[in-house]
Amino acid sequence: MNPSGAKKHVVIVGGGFAGLSCARKLAENDAIHVTLIDKHNYHQFQPLLYQVATAELGTDDIATSLRASLRGHPNVDVKMDEVIGADPKTRTVTTSGGQTYQGDFLVLAAGSQANFFGTTGAEQNAFPLYSLEEAQRLRSRVLGVFEDADRDRTLIEKGALNFVIIGGGPTGTELAGALMDMVNFAMAREYTDLAVKEARVYLVDHGQSLLSSFSPEAHEYAARILQRKGVELRMGVAVKQVAGDRVMLSDGNSIPTRTAIWAGGLMAAPLAANAGLPRGRGGRIEVLPDLTVNGFPGVYALGDFANIPAPDGSSLPQLGAVAMQCGLWTAMNVLADITGMSRTPFHYHDKGIMAMIGRDAAVAELGEKRHQLQGPIAFAAWLGIHALLMSTARERIEAFIDWAWNYFNRSRPIQVLDRTDEAQIRWSDDSHSEHPRPPDTKAAA
Numbered sequence: 001m002n003p004s005g006a007k008k009h010v011v012i013v014g015g016g017f018a019g020l021s022c023a024r025k026l027a028e029n030d031a032i033h034v035t036l037i038d039k040h041n042y043h044q045f046q047p048l049l050y051q052v053a054t055a056e057l058g059t060d061d062i063a064t065s066l067r068a069s070l071r072g073h074p075n076v077d078v079k080m081d082e083v084i085g086a087d088p089k090t091r092t093v094t095t096s097g098g099q100t101y102q103g104d105f106l107v108l109a110a111g112s113q114a115n116f117f118g119t120t121g122a123e124q125n126a127f128p129l130y131s132l133e134e135a136q137r138l139r140s141r142v143l144g145v146f147e148d149a150d151r152d153r154t155l156i157e158k159g160a161l162n163f164v165i166i167g168g169g170p171t172g173t174e175l176a177g178a179l180m181d182m183v184n185f186a187m188a189r190e191y192t193d194l195a196v197k198e199a200r201v202y203l204v205d206h207g208q209s210l211l212s213s214f215s216p217e218a219h220e221y222a223a224r225i226l227q228r229k230g231v232e233l234r235m236g237v238a239v240k241q242v243a244g245d246r247v248m249l250s251d252g253n254s255i256p257t258r259t260a261i262w263a264g265g266l267m268a269a270p271l272a273a274n275a276g277l278p279r280g281r282g283g284r285i286e287v288l289p290d291l292t293v294n295g296f297p298g299v300y301a302l303g304d305f306a307n308i309p310a311p312d313g314s315s316l317p318q319l320g321a322v323a324m325q326c327g328l329w330t331a332m333n334v335l336a337d338i339t340g341m342s343r344t345p346f347h348y349h350d351k352g353i354m355a356m357i358g359r360d361a362a363v364a365e366l367g368e369k370r371h372q373l374q375g376p377i378a379f380a381a382w383l384g385i386h387a388l389l390m391s392t393a394r395e396r397i398e399a400f401i402d403w404a405w406n407y408f409n410r411s412r413p414i415q416v417l418d419r420t421d422e423a424q425i426r427w428s429d430d431s432h433s434e435h436p437r438p439p440d441t442k443a444a445a
């Protein structure tokens with residue numbers, strides 16, 4: 001399918017930070033027709049997924065309609081469909097809906113998924129947190145175990161109120177802080193008959209420090225804040241197995257739980273294996289500095305889907321800022337191709353890294369020199385950067401900032417148990433056998 005007529009046709013797969021920023025930039029040029037294909041009809045703001053999972057935000061607070069984001073651009077088609085294969089020679093993709101789309105340029109920006117690194121039982125039993133559905137499922141499980149324990153106190157001994165987060169990077173650390181706050185504040189207020197103080201949040205990591213990509217000061221700050229909130233850290237310990245009713249650790253201990261949360265790593269989305277392109281670390285597509293794939297000058301891969309070369313020979317990290325900037329850069333290189341100019345190598349403008357550790361603590365390391373901030377000032381920096389990221393899809397920056405200050409200062413819980421399948425736990429079976437979660441049959445609200 002090529003609806004572009006005389007215009008150059010750009011097919012973009014994925015409406016995340018990378019694909020959407022590329023589409024928006026190209027949409028400004030009437031000589032181009034864009035087809036943006038995403039398996040969802042929305043753009044999801046991943047940095048706030050853990051706030052959906054901990055009932056601070058609703059799903060529609062962090063999801064924006066792709067059609068609405070691209071409204072007013074008649075040269076852009078949005079198609080909700082899942083791309084299942086790509087032919088880089090002809091720049092054609094095929095979809096599960098039976099369609100094919102062929103472009104003069106093909107931009108692959110399908111993002112990432114959890115990487116369980118072969119950990120026994122993790123894929124079947126742990127909750128990943130990389131999409132809106134996953135956040136919604138985790139929220140329902142967390143609310144479900146509180147409801148179960150409220151009906152039957154003996155379930156607390158079986159680990160009903162134990163939450164085990166696997167991975168102490170930014171996702172795991174932010175989630176641990178938010179979950180502990182949810183237990184200490186929202187749940188303690190809601191479940192007045194229940195011994196909520198018996199709830200435990202564990203954070204397990206095989207390394208010795210949290211937030212390993214940050215400075216040693218940030219490692220210590222994060223550990224101090226989490227411990228002050230009541231999170232139990234298990235550092236230097238690997239997860240050997242995630243069973244249906246417990247997490248087994250390399251030091252021989254096991255933690256009974258029905259809520260093991262995987263924040264242990266990422267790999268490219270499944271499409272990467274069916275794109276006929278060279279792959280590297282994390283199964284991601286290897287790209288040249290100008291973001292095209294070697295040997296395929298009309299094919300670009302970007303964001304979390306690609307290994308993008310960094311100046312020191314490593315790859316750029318999987319960050320929203322990287323994805324957004326390389327989406328814009330790809331648009332500029334496509335325009336250069338069309339006008340006979342040379343493509344230029346992508347330069348990432350590094351504004352820094354940051355993490356929010358619950359509602360009253362944050363750490364930020366700004367700029368390439370990594371100026372360190374902690375506490376409310378770090379939170380303000382977090383806010384500024386995330387408002388900028390959010391502008392990829394959302395015009396309501398003021399609403400976002402209002403929400404964020406509210407979040408920092410007080411509670412606004414959205415305790416909706418909308419995935420009842422996640423709350424149906426077989427407590428009667430005490431064996432260590434796995435109880436795989438039911439297949440994901442319900443789309444995000």
Ligand SMILES: Cc1cc2nc3c(=O)[nH]c(=O)nc-3n(C[C@H](O)[C@H](O)[C@H](O)COP(=O)(O)OP(=O)(O)OC[C@H]3O[C@@H](n4cnc5c(N)ncnc54)[C@H](O)[C@@H]3O)c2cc1C
Pocket residue numbers: 013014015016017018019037038039040042043044045046047048049050081082083084109110111112129130131170171269271302303304305318319320321322323354
């Ligand atoms: C919990 C969490 C917290 C994070 N916090 C931060 C943070 O604080 N700051 C920061 O900078 N970054 C953060 N990140 C990382 C950041 O969100 C990602 O780097 C960024 O989303 C990558 O953008 P992307 O466009 O490459 O991929 P994505 O945003 O994942 O978008 C990929 C899109 O492709 C679509 N798609 C996938 N496969 C197909 C297919 N086969 N067919 C059609 N469509 C498909 C998906 O539906 C999705 O819309 C966080 C990530 C997570 C998971």
